[in-house]
Amino acid sequence: MLNIGIIGYGSRIRNVFYKVKENFPECKLVAIADIRNEEIRSKYDGLEEVRFYDTFEDMHANEKLDGIMIGTRCSLHTTMARKVLPTGIPLFLEKPVSTTMEDYLLLQESAASAKSEVVVSFPMRLSRIVKLAKEIIDSGKIGSVEHVAAQNYPEYGGVYFHNWYRDEQETGGLFLQKATHDFDYINYLVGQKPVSVVAMTSKQIFKGTKPAGLRCVDCAENQTCEESTVHLKGIRRETWAYCAFAEDTGNEDSGSALIRYENGMHVSYTQNFYSRKKSSFRGARFTGYKGTLELDFHGSQIKVYMHHTPRVETYDIEMGNDHFGGDTELVKNFVKVMKGEGRSVSTLEDGLLSALMCLKAKQSAETGMLQSIE
Numbered sequence: 001m002l003n004i005g006i007i008g009y010g011s012r013i014r015n016v017f018y019k020v021k022e023n024f025p026e027c028k029l030v031a032i033a034d035i036r037n038e039e040i041r042s043k044y045d046g047l048e049e050v051r052f053y054d055t056f057e058d059m060h061a062n063e064k065l066d067g068i069m070i071g072t073r074c075s076l077h078t079t080m081a082r083k084v085l086p087t088g089i090p091l092f093l094e095k096p097v098s099t100t101m102e103d104y105l106l107l108q109e110s111a112a113s114a115k116s117e118v119v120v121s122f123p124m125r126l127s128r129i130v131k132l133a134k135e136i137i138d139s140g141k142i143g144s145v146e147h148v149a150a151q152n153y154p155e156y157g158g159v160y161f162h163n164w165y166r167d168e169q170e171t172g173g174l175f176l177q178k179a180t181h182d183f184d185y186i187n188y189l190v191g192q193k194p195v196s197v198v199a200m201t202s203k204q205i206f207k208g209t210k211p212a213g214l215r216c217v218d219c220a221e222n223q224t225c226e227e228s229t230v231h232l233k234g235i236r237r238e239t240w241a242y243c244a245f246a247e248d249t250g251n252e253d254s255g256s257a258l259i260r261y262e263n264g265m266h267v268s269y270t271q272n273f274y275s276r277k278k279s280s281f282r283g284a285r286f287t288g289y290k291g292t293l294e295l296d297f298h299g300s301q302i303k304v305y306m307h308h309t310p311r312v313e314t315y316d317i318e319m320g321n322d323h324f325g326g327d328t329e330l331v332k333n334f335v336k337v338m339k340g341e342g343r344s345v346s347t348l349e350d351g352l353l354s355a356l357m358c359l360k361a362k363q364s365a366e367t368g369m370l371q372s373i374e
Contacts, residue, residue, distance in 0.1 A: 002066040002338050005031040007056050007080050009040050011235075012094060013071020016121070019322065020331045027067075027335065033059040056083050065089055067338040068116075074177075075170050078103035081110070081118075088115035090337045095121045096180045097351035099172030101359050104352065111348050119334045119344045120351035123326025124181050124297075125188045126333070129317045130326075133286070133295050133302055134189055141304060143288030145190045148267040150284035152182055157273030160251050161206045162216070162229055162240035168250035175199070175255060175358040178271050181323075182284075183259075184346075184354045186269070189286060192261040194353075198370045199361035201252035205274045208245030215241050257361045259373075297324055 004020070006013055009032050020027050029050055034040060037052040053059040060083075069092040070080045078098045084091045097120060098104040124130060137145060159165055160174060171177050187194065210219070222228040229240040243249070256270040275281075282297040294303040297319075304313040319325050336342030360371040 002027045002335070003030045003064060004028065004067045004069060005033065005059050005063055005065045006069045006071060007033045007059075007084075008070060008072030008076065009034045009036070009044075010071040010073070012121075013069050013092075014044075015322070016071070016092070016327060016331060017069060019327050020335065023328065023331060024335050031059045031063045031065070056080060060087065067092065067334065070094055073164075073170050074099050074172065078107045081107060085110050085114035085116050085118070090334065091116045091118045092334050093118055093120050093348070093351065095351060096172065096176040096355045096358065097348065098355045098359070099170075099176055101363075104355055104359060107348075108352055111352065114348065117337050117344050118348040118351070119330065119337060120346045120348060121330065122181065122184045122346040122350060122354070123323035123330040124185045125326070125346060126329035127297075127324040127326035128319060129295060129297060129300065129302060129324060130185050130189065132315060132317060133293060136293055136302070136304060137189055137286060138191075140290075142286065142291035142293050145286045145288050146265045147287045148186060148190065148265075148284055149287075150182055150186060150267065150269045151281055152178055152269075152271040153275035153279065153281045154178070154273065155276050155280035157253070157275065158227060158229075158240060158244060159236075160273055161244035161249050161253075162227075162242050164239075166242060166244075166248075166250050171251065172358075173201075173362050174251050174271065174273065175201075175257070175361045176355065179255070179257070179269060179361065180354045180358050182269060182271075182282075183357045184350060186267055186284065187350075187353065190261065190265070190267070192263055192265065194259050194267075194357055194373045195262050196260045196370055196372050197257055197357060197360050197364055199255065199257035199364040201255040201362075201365040203252050204254070206244045206249055206251070206253045208243075208247065208249070210243045210246040212246055212248035214243040214246045216243060217241070219243060252365075255361075255365065257364075259357065300324075 031051045033053045033056045067090045216222050216229045222230045227244045254272045259267045283295045286293045292305045300317050300319045302315040364371045
């Protein structure tokens, strides 16, 4: 039996643990450290044998844990990770690993002397489609990658304006919430280190003069507003509660970045949060001299366009759910780390690099200046 403790029992980490349990019945949730313990007890079934603590320190002092998972709000990821890293207990850490430059520097310092092996929640790099793209790129079929154009237009973008994510003090902005995944899988595929970034963000749609704190259910326009959540069902209706056009609605609603890598190549990346239905898209084109690889997450497909022969290769991939099947591979890796049978394939260094890229992109957008990634 492998005993796991969770710090911050949020919806994302709860789903990840279910994935652990589904694949590894020998894993058991024995303890939760959260300030919302009474709420958690009353809200969720299956926690009768779980012991609850107000702090990580109390949990650590009273439990023998084989692994720890951190699922707090984003602004606490660094604080909690720094408590766990000296213990030597394998850690699953949600992204982004830091939401401010101050936290990034503190976590970077702690990483240098860390005793715990860390698996950062970057499932996309472990998805079947990215693994296949890596195989094709590394084969030399398209030549060395010299240019990348990537897009991320989620159809569920409203979550960043209706939900708690609308609080920029928690999220750190939407580069850190969304682009952190994309920057990581791009880094993984190109095999180069980023050295500088310039970025812009816009807030053109989700802004307005509705009163702060206004909930959709209390708004006189909730039957006609295109962003009204009163007709949603299930968890979205419960958690997507607030007006997206209120004066306290945070976050940019689109953003773009140009990233230069150490060999001189560059990546263009853009994200948008008011695309809906079939206009949604996530993927990228990786271009070398010999050909172009087109990666389409939503279409579950890779196409390779050869530049010098009249040939297009198409690969259809069975993706799976939960980050295109990547969550399953991620939890398999975490359990291997807990058992001492493997090393992390999504390391704290990977998490720190992606966070730094996002923080520098945000800084560039705020200052209008190119930022070094160091």
